[in-house]
Amino acid sequence: MNDIKDYMQQLGRRAKTAARVIANAESGVKNKALDVIASEIELQQAAILEANALDMQAGKEHGLDEALLDRLELNEERVQAMAEGLRQIVSLPDPVGEISHVNARPSGIKVGQMRVPLGVIGIIYESRPNVTVDAAALCLKSGNACILRGGSEAKHSNQVIATCISQGLKVAGLPTEVVQVVETTDRNAVGELIRMEESVDVIIPRGGKGLIERITKEARVPVIKHLHGVCHVYIDDKADIEMAKAIALNAKTQRYGTCNTMETLLVSDAISAEILPELEVLYQSKGVELRGCERTRRVLPNCVAAVDADWDEEYLAPILSIRVVDGVEGAMDHIHQHSSGHTESIVTSDHATAMRFMREVDSSSVMVNASTRFADGFEYGLGGEIGISTNKLHARGPVGLVGLTTQKYIVFGEGHIRQ
């Protein structure tokens, strides 16, 4: 245990030193590193796939479930996607150094803000080896040093990828400590990382609810995260029926396992008798199990009865809970009580109702007449995303390069002193 502590502390000190260098590196140098990493990933494709095969084999032996194995598995296409992701990040504007809001004050000083990196970012994630590349690239481009702690199930894949990243940093003349991959699979390494307030500025966990809950509970370092996504679509009585059907279907069935998938459909009482039977047919054709409140079941007698727990459940599966509510007021009450603060959408053609929902619903993304599945860094135009945050402080919603930076006040004087 003490060895792990020492090892992690050492990573922390090195990261802190490297952070000063990468914070002040020019965009061209950072882009050079990213380009070289992309080429290295392509060059090392065979080695990456070989290492990944070892991880897959071990994963099967340890009885990992199908979903985890799918996330762990790499193939030529996925390796190519990593390289392309890197080149996309090269093309994104560098947020660091932006100076904004400079104003002259009555005293004569000029006050503004400058965008700067956060410093050292700790990222804790499971299975997907592509996170190693994505996270490293986003941190690097935003001028941060990072410490990456991947799952033990991906250790061989991550090691080869780490070599590619080192090579890119070296060729660009940057310290390799800008991106450090934790080499031990000891679980205590995570416990140490999330308590290293002296050297780590923020922790970003990506993984299952159990991992996030543990980190949230034990961390001393601030955590940017979302715990889960219980997203809602509300169909207002003034909704266009065809539009409502398309959005409700897309939000649930376009992908089941993502955090921005709708888990509960709210339907205005006034429109429920008209739309619910049509929706039932659509969901049945996709094999989605429906669980309804009492009023839903009056319209859809074959629907399973929802229990209280259904309203807080992130199914991540072809299951949908449906509740009939008293207009937008009832919908917002339900959302206020049960939402995880991720994403909610209203379908309505009434302007006042739309704007009211937009203003009053307190979630990281609020939508009008669009599928919750759009809540995503790429769809929002952030380029990459390192995750989605339901925190209220700092980055909220999809977190891209800007979310990995902060601002400091800058003051220009000409010898000004305070009177």
Next chain:
Amino acid sequence: MNDIKDYMQQLGRRAKTAARVIANAESGVKNKALDVIASEIELQQAAILEANALDMQAGKEHGLDEALLDRLELNEERVQAMAEGLRQIVSLPDPVGEISHVNARPSGIKVGQMRVPLGVIGIIYESRPNVTVDAAALCLKSGNACILRGGSEAKHSNQVIATCISQGLKVAGLPTEVVQVVETTDRNAVGELIRMEESVDVIIPRGGKGLIERITKEARVPVIKHLHGVCHVYIDDKADIEMAKAIALNAKTQRYGTCNTMETLLVSDAISAEILPELEVLYQSKGVELRGCERTRRVLPNCVAAVDADWDEEYLAPILSIRVVDGVEGAMDHIHQHSSGHTESIVTSDHATAMRFMREVDSSSVMVNASTRFADGFEYGLGGEIGISTNKLHARGPVGLVGLTTQKYIVFGEGHIRQ
């Protein structure tokens, strides 16, 4: 203890309900409440001063030190200043509801951000009864509900002020639970407040280092804070000597007890023999004790020898540590190691050096040719400030109305679904 827990939980639930109302209150209504509170404070001046006299008497009996008693004491002028502070906040623009960065995406959706209140803010502070008014007003204007926990030494003053606030909320037609003053002086109330993740969105502590350390250690709710202010002025070899002397003197002596006061002066080796003797005369005239490094003492033989602990000390007193460094590089190394991340200033006439210091120093305020004493919400044009933050996430530097809000993503579609 269980009573306290129940009591605090009840305040939390009420605040959460009130937060939904105040978040959506119009600016005019919020301003109306602030105006009435200001008038009430003026009308109740006699009652406020009477209550304050009780607090002062109890404070003296309990042996509170002079500094605390000074902060606790109200007089006609200070009561008038509270009312004026309220009217200033009325005149500030309301940050809530601002929509920004709306862009059309290739999918057809329009994505932007809307500024919204944080929700429920817990404020924990000591002695100064004016914080009760300031904090309540800033939270109210920014659309937040708040729970105020003042020090037991100010309980009578705070109770009368709380009545004025309630009256203002009532007259404006807002729920009085928008501002709740904790009525028990039991210390466990603080312990409970900082763990109420379900109902409190952020804690802002204002007080001594002991209070802040305890809260930082025990809080489950995010804390916006600064622990202390070890601020630096660096005099570069390219500095204008007269300007450097004026800034170094002002930064230390304009007020000793504030967090933006300089505690350590860094002087470039190349200029130290010229400027230090002149500075010594100036500081001596103000009665400031100097503690110097070895190189400082070669120039100023009468200077006390600084020990290691001096470089991390927030004196809040007429004491100054001085270190001679090897140019801007040496200054930044010292700052990197010893700064509390609050405010640092460089005095130089060299553009490249100024911009390098500005870019590379990682503090909440970085200045060129200006006194650190300018690091303040009023001086920066924020109107009021609820405190200064050295956090890297969210609000950094002086925290005004905008720092008490967050942004959510808003998406406008016309029936868009994800492909």
